[in-house]
Amino acid sequence: MSDVTVKVRAANRVQVTTWINLHQTARVIQAKIEERLRATTDLSWPEFELLMRLQVRSAHPLQMSEIAAQLVGSPSGTTRIADRLEKDGLIVRETPRENRRIVRVQLTDRGRAVLAEADETFRVILQETFGDHLAEGEVSELRQSLRKLLEKNGAWQEARCDPGLATPEAS
Numbered sequence: 001m002s003d004v005t006v007k008v009r010a011a012n013r014v015q016v017t018t019w020i021n022l023h024q025t026a027r028v029i030q031a032k033i034e035e036r037l038r039a040t041t042d043l044s045w046p047e048f049e050l051l052m053r054l055q056v057r058s059a060h061p062l063q064m065s066e067i068a069a070q071l072v073g074s075p076s077g078t079t080r081i082a083d084r085l086e087k088d089g090l091i092v093r094e095t096p097r098e099n100r101r102i103v104r105v106q107l108t109d110r111g112r113a114v115l116a117e118a119d120e121t122f123r124v125i126l127q128e129t130f131g132d133h134l135a136e137g138e139v140s141e142l143r144q145s146l147r148k149l150l151e152k153n154g155a156w157q158e159a160r161c162d163p164g165l166a167t168p169e170a171s
Helices: 013-041 045-056 064-071 075-087 109-129 136-152
Strands: 091-094 104-107
Touching: 013 045, 013 109, 045 064, 045 075, 045 091, 045 104, 045 109, 064 075, 064 104, 075 091, 104 109
Parallel strands: none
Antiparallel strands: 091 104
């Protein structure tokens, strides 16, 4: 019998503080975005993101299950978000007669108008809190690093991580 002890690799101090800083940065910027979204359009971040994803896929209505997967949320949480958006007339949900288990979601005209205002607010505050402080090369480098982390952890999905939200001038 051998008394060989295998030391498990663990994150070093720089990795830990970098992770903490990444998390803090995301929370600070998201809080500022959400504060401005609420003030201008009365949308929360999850509501705004749901509307954005519907806009991107406007040619093909998303199913509630697809939305939950893209938002990385629970189906019940996604349903609560959709309930509020539907009550406010921003989306409609339809169940096809041929398959009553499917619920498709689409933006209404009112939803598109509110989203246009919210998207402008989002892009302005994102520029103020993020874009104004990083050069284009730094943003590209950061995106590559984040994609690598998502891929290596089996979490990169095109529909969720690269939904085609770029504007023509940003492409």
